[in-house]
Each structure stands twice: as C-alpha cells, then as structure tokens.
Amino acid sequence: MTKKAQLSLLETAIKELGYTLRYEKGNFLGGDCRLREDNVVVVNKFLPLEGKIYTLAFVINKINPQGLSPNVHNIVNSLVKNNLFSKERS
Numbered sequence: 264m265t266k267k268a269q270l271s272l273l274e275t276a277i278k279e280l281g282y283t284l285r286y287e288k289g290n291f292l293g294g295d296c297r298l299r300e301d302n303v304v305v306v307n308k309f310l311p312l313e314g315k316i317y318t319l320a321f322v323i324n325k326i327n328p329q330g331l332s333p334n335v336h337n338i339v340n341s342l343v344k345n346n347l348f349s350k351e352r353s
Contacts, residue, residue, distance in 0.1 A: 266312045269338050273319035276335045277304050280328055286315075293318040317342060 277284050283301055286308035293306035293315075306318050320342045323335065331339070 264334070266316060270312060270316050270319070272332070272335050273316060273323065273338065276323060276331060277319055280323075280326060282322075294322060 274284055281302060283303045285303060285305050287305055288308055291305075291307055292310070293304070296303055296305065304319070304322050306315050310318065316338070320339045323331070324339050324343055
C-alpha cells in the first residue's frame with residue numbers, strides 16, 4: 264500500500280472517530296486535543312508524508328478505539344511494533 268493511501272485511510276479513521284482533522288503550520292509535530300466541545304487532531308502541514316502518517320497513527324493508538332478496519336489496524340500496529348513512537352510522546 265502506498266504512503267498516500269495509508270495517510271488517506273488514517274485521515275478517514277480519525278474523522279470516523281469523531282475528531283476534526285486540521286493541518287496547520289507551526290513549531291510542533293501534532294497530536295490530539297479538546298477545543299471547547301470538539302475533539303481535534305492537529306498535524307504540522309510541513310511534515311513529510313511519513314511524519315503525518317506517524318502522527319495520525321500515534322493518535323489512533325492513543326485513543327485505542329474498537330472496530331478499526333484491518334488496514335488501519337495493520338498500519339498502527341506496524342508503527343508501534345517498530346518502536347517509531349518515541350517514549351517522549353507517550
């Protein structure tokens with residue numbers, strides 16, 4: 264599966280979980296937060312494709328929802344098993 268297809272699957276999963284997805288510029292990697300009544304995932308729009316994928320997978324792993332599609336589950340698990348999430352972000 265291409266990186267663009269992986270990103271698209273993760274974006275769809277985030278939105279299906281009820282989160283608003285925003286790509287913003289700034290000096291940050293990204294993550295999830297609560298803004299008033301809304302759950303928001305913010306990703307640095309200047310990250311390379313892999314960085315965007317890692318950020319979204321990190322948030323999905325943190326939320327740990329039930330009923331993920333097998334493709335999304337495989338992407339998140341492969342990143343977690345490869346220790347691509349630093350201990351600082353946990």
